[in-house]
Amino acid sequence: MKTYNNPERTEWPDILKRPVLNNRDVDSIVGPVLNNVREKGDEALIKYTLEFDKVELKNLQVSEEEFIEAGQHVDSELKLAIEHASENIRVFHTAQQLKTEKIETSPGVICWQKPVAIEKVGLYIPGGSAPLFSTVLMLVIPARIAGCTEIILCTPPGKDGKIHPAVLYAAKINGITRVFKIGGAQAVAAMAFGTETIPKVHKIFGPGNQYVTAAKQMVSRGDVAIDMPAGPSELAVIADESAHIEYVAADLLSQAEHGTDSQVLLFTTSKKIADRLPEEVNRQLKHLPRKNIAQVSLENSRIIMMKEAGVLMDMVNEYAPEHLIIASDNPDVFAEKIINAGSVFIGHFTPESAGDYMSGTNHTLPTNGYAKAYSGVNIDSFIRKITFQQISKQGIANIGRDIMKMAAAEELDAHKNAVAIRLF
Amino acid sequence: MKTYNNPERTEWPDILKRPVLNNRDVDSIVGPVLNNVREKGDEALIKYTLEFDKVELKNLQVSEEEFIEAGQHVDSELKLAIEHASENIRVFHTAQQLKTEKIETSPGVICWQKPVAIEKVGLYIPGGSAPLFSTVLMLVIPARIAGCTEIILCTPPGKDGKIHPAVLYAAKINGITRVFKIGGAQAVAAMAFGTETIPKVHKIFGPGNQYVTAAKQMVSRGDVAIDMPAGPSELAVIADESAHIEYVAADLLSQAEHGTDSQVLLFTTSKKIADRLPEEVNRQLKHLPRKNIAQVSLENSRIIMMKEAGVLMDMVNEYAPEHLIIASDNPDVFAEKIINAGSVFIGHFTPESAGDYMSGTNHTLPTNGYAKAYSGVNIDSFIRKITFQQISKQGIANIGRDIMKMAAAEELDAHKNAVAIRLF
Numbered sequence: 001m002k003t004y005n006n007p008e009r010t011e012w013p014d015i016l017k018r019p020v021l022n023n024r025d026v027d028s029i030v031g032p033v034l035n036n037v038r039e040k041g042d043e044a045l046i047k048y049t050l051e052f053d054k055v056e057l058k059n060l061q062v063s064e065e066e067f068i069e070a071g072q073h074v075d076s077e078l079k080l081a082i083e084h085a086s087e088n089i090r091v092f093h094t095a096q097q098l099k100t101e102k103i104e105t106s107p108g109v110i111c112w113q114k115p116v117a118i119e120k121v122g123l124y125i126p127g128g129s130a131p132l133f134s135t136v137l138m139l140v141i142p143a144r145i146a147g148c149t150e151i152i153l154c155t156p157p158g159k160d161g162k163i164h165p166a167v168l169y170a171a172k173i174n175g176i177t178r179v180f181k182i183g184g185a186q187a188v189a190a191m192a193f194g195t196e197t198i199p200k201v202h203k204i205f206g207p208g209n210q211y212v213t214a215a216k217q218m219v220s221r222g223d224v225a226i227d228m229p230a231g232p233s234e235l236a237v238i239a240d241e242s243a244h245i246e247y248v249a250a251d252l253l254s255q256a257e258h259g260t261d262s263q264v265l266l267f268t269t270s271k272k273i274a275d276r277l278p279e280e281v282n283r284q285l286k287h288l289p290r291k292n293i294a295q296v297s298l299e300n301s302r303i304i305m306m307k308e309a310g311v312l313m314d315m316v317n318e319y320a321p322e323h324l325i326i327a328s329d330n331p332d333v334f335a336e337k338i339i340n341a342g343s344v345f346i347g348h349f350t351p352e353s354a355g356d357y358m359s360g361t362n363h364t365l366p367t368n369g370y371a372k373a374y375s376g377v378n379i380d381s382f383i384r385k386i387t388f389q390q391i392s393k394q395g396i397a398n399i400g401r402d403i404m405k406m407a408a409a410e411e412l413d414a415h416k417n418a419v420a421i422r423l424f
Numbered sequence: 425m426k427t428y429n430n431p432e433r434t435e436w437p438d439i440l441k442r443p444v445l446n447n448r449d450v451d452s453i454v455g456p457v458l459n460n461v462r463e464k465g466d467e468a469l470i471k472y473t474l475e476f477d478k479v480e481l482k483n484l485q486v487s488e489e490e491f492i493e494a495g496q497h498v499d500s501e502l503k504l505a506i507e508h509a510s511e512n513i514r515v516f517h518t519a520q521q522l523k524t525e526k527i528e529t530s531p532g533v534i535c536w537q538k539p540v541a542i543e544k545v546g547l548y549i550p551g552g553s554a555p556l557f558s559t560v561l562m563l564v565i566p567a568r569i570a571g572c573t574e575i576i577l578c579t580p581p582g583k584d585g586k587i588h589p590a591v592l593y594a595a596k597i598n599g600i601t602r603v604f605k606i607g608g609a610q611a612v613a614a615m616a617f618g619t620e621t622i623p624k625v626h627k628i629f630g631p632g633n634q635y636v637t638a639a640k641q642m643v644s645r646g647d648v649a650i651d652m653p654a655g656p657s658e659l660a661v662i663a664d665e666s667a668h669i670e671y672v673a674a675d676l677l678s679q680a681e682h683g684t685d686s687q688v689l690l691f692t693t694s695k696k697i698a699d700r701l702p703e704e705v706n707r708q709l710k711h712l713p714r715k716n717i718a719q720v721s722l723e724n725s726r727i728i729m730m731k732e733a734g735v736l737m738d739m740v741n742e743y744a745p746e747h748l749i750i751a752s753d754n755p756d757v758f759a760e761k762i763i764n765a766g767s768v769f770i771g772h773f774t775p776e777s778a779g780d781y782m783s784g785t786n787h788t789l790p791t792n793g794y795a796k797a798y799s800g801v802n803i804d805s806f807i808r809k810i811t812f813q814q815i816s817k818q819g820i821a822n823i824g825r826d827i828m829k830m831a832a833a834e835e836l837d838a839h840k841n842a843v844a845i846r847l848f
Contacts, residue, residue, distance in 0.1 A: 077829055078829055078830070078833050080826070081825075081826035081827075081829040081830050082830065084530075084823070084826045085826065085830065088529040088530055088533070088823075091527060091529045092527050092529050092535050095525060095527045096537065101519060103515060103516050103519045103784070105512040105515045105516050105783060105784035106508075106512055106782075106783075106784075109512070109778070109782075109783050109784070111516050111783055111784045111785050113520065113802065116762070116763055116764075118796065118797055119763060119764070119796070130834045130835040130836060131833070131834060131835075132834060133830075133833070133834070134830060134834060166833055202796040202797040203797045217644075217645050220641075221641050221653075223792065223793055223794065223796070223797075224797070225794070225797035225798055229645075246845055247842070247845060247846060250838070250841050250842040250845045251842050253838040253841070253842070254836070254838040254839045254841070254842040256838070257836060257837070257838040257839070258836075284838075284841065287841075288837055288838050288841070289835070289837050290835075290836070290837065290838065294838065331814075335812070338540070338810065339540055339543060340540075340543070340808075341810055342810070342811075343810070343811040343812075343813070344810060344811065344812045344813070345813055345814075346812060346813065346814040347814055347815065347816075348846075349815045349816060349817050349819065349820040349846055350813055350814055350815040350820070351820075351842040351843055351846065352839075352842065353827050353831060353839040353840070353842045353843050354533070354813065354815055354820065354823065354827060354843070355811075355813055356827075356831075356839060357826070357827045357830045357831065357839075358530075358533075358823045358826055358827045358830070359529060359530075359533050359535055359813045359815065359823070360527070360529035360530075360533070360535045360813075361535050361811040361812075361813050362811065368647070369647050370647065370649070371808065371810075372542065372543070372626040372647070373542055373626040373627045373647075373648070373649035373808070374649060374808065375807075375808040375809045375810070376809075376811060378537065378809055378811075380804060380809070383799075384764075384790075384795065384797070384798065384799040385799045385800075385802055385804070386762065386765055386766070386767070386768060386795075386799070387766075387767040387768065387779075387785040387786065387800060387802075388759070388767075388768045388770060388785075389767070389768070389769055389770065389774055389778065389779055389783045389784075389785055390755075390770040390771050390774055391771065391773045391774040391778055391783065392771075392773060393773050395773065396773040396774070396775075396778065399508070399512075399778065399782045399783070401505075402504070402505035402508045402509065402781070402782055403505075403777050403778060403780075403781045403782045405501055405502055405505040406502070406505050406506065406509065406557075406558060406781045406782070407777060407780075407781065409502050409555070409557070409590055410554045410555060410556060410557070410558060411554040411555075411713070411714075412554060412678070412681060412682075412714070413681070413712055413713050413714065414674070414677040414678040414680070414681040414708075414712050414714065414718065415678045415681070415776075415777040415780060415781075416777070417674050417677070417678070417708070417711075417712070418671070418674040418675050418677070418678040418775040418776065418777045419775055419777050419778070421670055421671060421674045422671060422772075422773055422775065
């Protein structure tokens with residue numbers, strides 16, 4: 001971890017650089033996958049699953065028997081933990097539901113927004129080294145609360161042709177039974193275009209590697225929406241003199257273990273913390289099973305010392321971290337100045353792990369600086385706010401002349417006429 | 425206007441087809457424009473403005489003198505109408521602001537969403553045959569209410585090198601003074617990448633032709649967000665026996681005059697309305713200045729008769745109209761079944777024109793069936809909902825063991841350790 005001491009603003013862009021992803025190479029691989037799935041449907045899905053996941057599937061859809069079997073292979077303590085997490089996520093996301101309020105903007109002119117669930121959504125759960133059943137909760141629960149009527153889930157099978165039991169259990173207890181064994185760009189294509197087995201959806205959610213992300217961005221040129229682009233996961237920790245160095249190190253490592261392309265940054269006003277951190281990180285690193293991964297991502301990582309808390313926050317906002325921990329006795333000094341971040345963890349007892357699993361907030365968050373423009377997944381992601389207006393005869397009389405004036409000035413006479421015919 | 429009588433569901437996709445846009449040809453034109461602006465900045469902007477808008481600009485930015493001059497060229501009635509519209513739009517969008525509520529998901533675990541404005545936004549106002557000052561209001565007002573600190577506006581100049589006075593007036597009275605005379609894909613590129621004169625923004629808003637839309641979609645692969653893809657404007661009217669035929673015809677014409685690629689659909693349960701509509705449309709059409717445009721778009725348009733209101737609504741939802749008028753004495757029969765629409769106009773005295781200018785709802789809406797997944801522009805479009813969590817020592821004790829259980833099952837030991845180190 002390289003240390004920077006009160007860097008000048010001109011140096012910030014370089015220091016805050018993320019690993020660069022080259023879209024074009026990925027596109028040339030993903031493009032043909034999309035086209036093939038669009039043209040050949042299930043046949044292409046089975047072919048790609050053999051090629052990429054090394055398994056020949058007879059059925060793409062997870063069967064009822066497989067769900068039952070999965071339930072038998074999740075231990076009861078984990079089941080309780082998953083149920084506890086589900087409940088917290090449910091409570092927090094339920095509170096996000098929009099209450100419709102009718103607004104009378106002019107006398108006789110009533111306007112409102114009505115939240116209506118997106119009918120058909122597709123959720124993508126990556127495979128890879130670990131079974132991400134927590135991501136199942138983060139996508140399925142808000143989709144259910146929103147009221148989406150058709151929710152499907154795609155995730156790549158293991159080499160045994162099966163899905164990890166905890167993934168199926170997390171889906172099942174939250175009411176999802178249409179799970180398909182398909183991963184990568186081909187899963188995105190299947191949900192975007194539909195195949196014989198997999199229905200076309202209106203919006204695709206979920207994290208994934210650069211192929212999945214490229215596929216999502218490419219299909220979003222058509223009529224499918226996506227939650228957000230995804231990049232490697234990242235964490236910034238703000239620590240002042242009051243921070244507990246061992247907690248800070250543990251938090252940074254929890255992010256660093258995600259993948260070799262993860263990035264962790266420490267912003268600190270304390271020389272003591274900056275000086276002591278590398279040693280503490282190394283001390284804890286030794287005991288981690290994923291230490292080889294963490295070690296690589298720590299090489300992309302930085303310690304930034306800043307005298308002024310205000311300047312420190314400017315730099316944090318320029319980075320726009322996906323996760324931001326504030327390790328301070330007085331977190332509000334920093335928290336109030338946050339402009340760009342995905343999810344914020346306040347105080348000494350709020351590790352990122354809490355938000356990853358259990359606090360109730362969503363862990364599907366904007367990476368790669370996207371927090372400057374995107375929110376993390378929340379109830380809004382699964383609904384549309386359809387606007388309604390209802391105008392009385394008196395109402396149109398009140399606003400009609402001004403509409404006609406504006407329509408005429410925009411040279412849209414039929415617009416004007418649609419009012420005139422009602423007034424005169 | 426072709427009439428369809430109780431069409432079978434299998435026929436719906438064909439009947440509801442929109443004019444197809446071919447992205448690829450547009451991309452090959454837009455791609456080089458984006459690259460040139462990225463590399464050459466203002467120089468490229470000036471070159472493209474000469475090429476496409478036929479005017480050689482010395483200054484890209486609208487000067488204070490030009491604002492003052494514009495104010496002198498807008499008549500006082502139009503000024504009052506613009507102020508009236510601004511006020512209604514302000515009232516409706518202000519009511520959309522999120523009230524932060526802290527939720528205790530488990531004892532000692534507090535989570536909340538904080539709405540934070542996107543700092544830098546770029547608004548695009550198309551040029552073309554009519555000066556769309558109403559769109560200025562629809563984008564500027566919510567951006568200001570949300571609290572965006574840097575709001576810029578791009579719009580193509582006329583051949584005299586000027587911007588229409590009503591566009592500048594609408595911007596000025598709503599607090600926007602950074603307006604740039606630049607249109608098309610080059611304007612999108614300037615806002616996405618930044619040039620010597622035009623600052624880079626985090627999100628780009630606004631309608632435009634297929635070049636502007638392609639440019640927005642292409643830059644959104646990078647780190648700039650966009651409001652939504654845009655296509656030709658469209659209107660569906662639902663009319664039953666109680667509808668006033670002359671209002672229905674006027675509403676359909678108000679959409680048809682937008683452009684030759686506009687689409688208007690009438691869904692009706694009334695044979696009388698279906699039979700009489702073409703004649704009434706033709707009668708009103710004769711008097712319209714833009715009748716040549718309207719006539720072409722009416723050729724893409726359809727009358728669909730349905731016996732059953734429920735089936736009719738299924739078909740409307742399959743189309744997912746940008747604008748939807750319900751011309752009925754009992755509009756709720758239809759309104760309650762709406763799943764996919766951008767903005768809905770209820771009752772005989774609620775023409776689309778009202779929402780285009782004055783009711784207070786936003787007129788930047790999802791076209792092309794995007795209403796299945798996207799909302800129209802609203803306050804959410806200009807903010808992020810950043811999640812926060814703050815956990816007490818007792819709180820982490822309450823949820824810590826379950827976090828550790830889940831982290832271990834996902835094989836993420838450092839995640840587990842970040843909790844363990846706080847518990848033991």
